[in-house]
Amino acid sequence: MRSRTIFFISDGTGITAETLGLSLLAHFSGITFRQVRLPFTDSLEKARDFLPRVTAAQVEDGDRPILVMTIVNPEIRELFEKSGALCLDLFGTFIRPLAAEFGQVPAQAIGMARRIATEEYHDRIDAIHYSLGHDDGLTPNGLENAEVVLVGVSRSGKTPTSIYLAMQFGIRAANYPLIPEDLERMVLPGDLAQHRGKLFGLTIDPERLHRVRSERRPNSHYASLENCRKEVRDAENLMRRENIPWLDSSSRSVEEISTMILQQMKLT
C-alpha cells in the first residue's frame, strides 16, 4: 500500500485544518496517510524550521506531501507553497472572495485566539462544568437550568454526548440513567417528570450494549445479553409511553448524535 504524508499547518491549533483535511481524505482509499500536525506556525522563523520536515517527507514517501494550511500571514503561506508540496490553502482560497464581497481588507487576526475573551467562550466553559456536575443523575438540583436532559440505560452514550453538547455548542446538558428499578415500575423518576419538555432519550442496539458493558464488567448479570435486551426493550417502552423523543446511538458518532439532538430539540 502506498504511503503519503499529510501536514496540518496552522498559526493556531491546527484543529480546523485537521478536521477538514481528514474529511477530504475520507474520499480516497488504498493509501495510508501519515499525519503530522504543525500548530502555532505563526512566524517565518518557525515556518523555516518546519520546512526540512516537509522536504524530508517527500524523499521518504517518494511522493510529494500534502499540506492543509490555515495560516493568516501570506508570506508564511508562500514559503510552504514554494516547497513543492501539494498545498490546500484554506484561508488563501476563501478569504479573497469574502474580502471582495464585504469590500474590506481582511484583518490578520490569528485563528481562534479572539474567541477566548468572548461571552460565548465563557458560556461554553460554564456549560462543561454544568454538564459534569449533572452527569449520571449526580444531583436533581439545578435541573431547571438544563437545556436538555438525556435519559437512557447505563452505557447508552449519555455521558460523551452531554459533554460534547457542552464543549462544542455551549449547551447545558444533564443526563440521568434509567435504572432497572425505574424500568420495573415503568414510570419516570420524580425529578425527571417535572422536566419532561427537556428530556431526550438515547437507546442502543442490545448486542452492542452487551459488548460495551462486558468490557467494564465481564460475565456479570449487568452485561449479559439477556439483561441488555430486557433493559433496552423496557427503556424504549417507557420513552414511547412518556412521549420522549429519542434516537439510537449505536451507529452514530457523538458529533452526529449531538447535532441531531440540537435539531430535534430546536436548540439552535
Added chain:
Amino acid sequence: MRSRTIFFISDGTGITAETLGLSLLAHFSGITFRQVRLPFTDSLEKARDFLPRVTAAQVEDGDRPILVMTIVNPEIRELFEKSGALCLDLFGTFIRPLAAEFGQVPAQAIGMARRIATEEYHDRIDAIHYSLGHDDGLTPNGLENAEVVLVGVSRSGKTPTSIYLAMQFGIRAANYPLIPEDLERMVLPGDLAQHRGKLFGLTIDPERLHRVRSERRPNSHYASLENCRKEVRDAENLMRRENIPWLDSSSRSVEEISTMILQQMKLT
C-alpha cells in the same frame, strides 16, 4: 451595522463547515453575522426544502447570503450554487486537486459517518470515560494508564482541558488539584510523585482566578484576591521546584492549551 446571513450546509453535522467558516469571518469587522446551521442535507429533497430559507435571507438582509458547504454530492452543491448566494465549497474546491494527485475517482462517502466504526473512535470514547473518572483527583487508581496528569490550583482550567484532550485527541488525561495542604508542605502528593514524568501544570492570573472563584463562592476566603495570589504563587513555586512543565491558561482557549500540552509532552 450591516447584517449578513451565513449558512453552514453539510451532508454531515456541519461542524467542520461552521468551524472553518467562523475562522474565516473572524478576519472581518463591522458586520453582524446571523448564523444558520443546516446539517444532514444529504438528499436533493432536503436541499430543495432549504432553498427558500436561503433566498429569504437575501430579501431580509438586502445582501446575498454566504454558504459554507461540506457536501459530497455534486448535484446538491450545484443546486445551492445556482441560488445566487456566495458559495464557499470546501469539498468541491479541494477534492479535485486531491483526486488528480492520487489518480483516483473520489468515493461519495459522507462526512464523519465512517469514523464511528474505527478503533480510533472507540479509543476516544474510552478516553472520555477515563478522563471523567480521573477528574479532580477522584482516584489515584489507574494513574499508570494516564497519558498526562494535569495539576494546578482549583479552577485553573484543568477539567475542561482534560475533557477536551480526551474528546478531540483521544488522550487519557487525569487531573489532580494542588490543594492548600500540599502547597503548605511544598511537596507533591505521594500519588503524583510516582508519575512525575506525566505531570503538566496549569497556572492562572490571580485576578482572573479571583473573578472565576467569586462566581462560585462569592466573598469566601477561597475566592479572595489575597488567597488566590498566595495559592498561585505557591503552586508556581512548587512546579518550578519539581521541574513540572507548565503554562498559563489565563488568555488561552481550551483548544490552544490542549494543543500546547500535546506538543510539549510529545503526545502526537
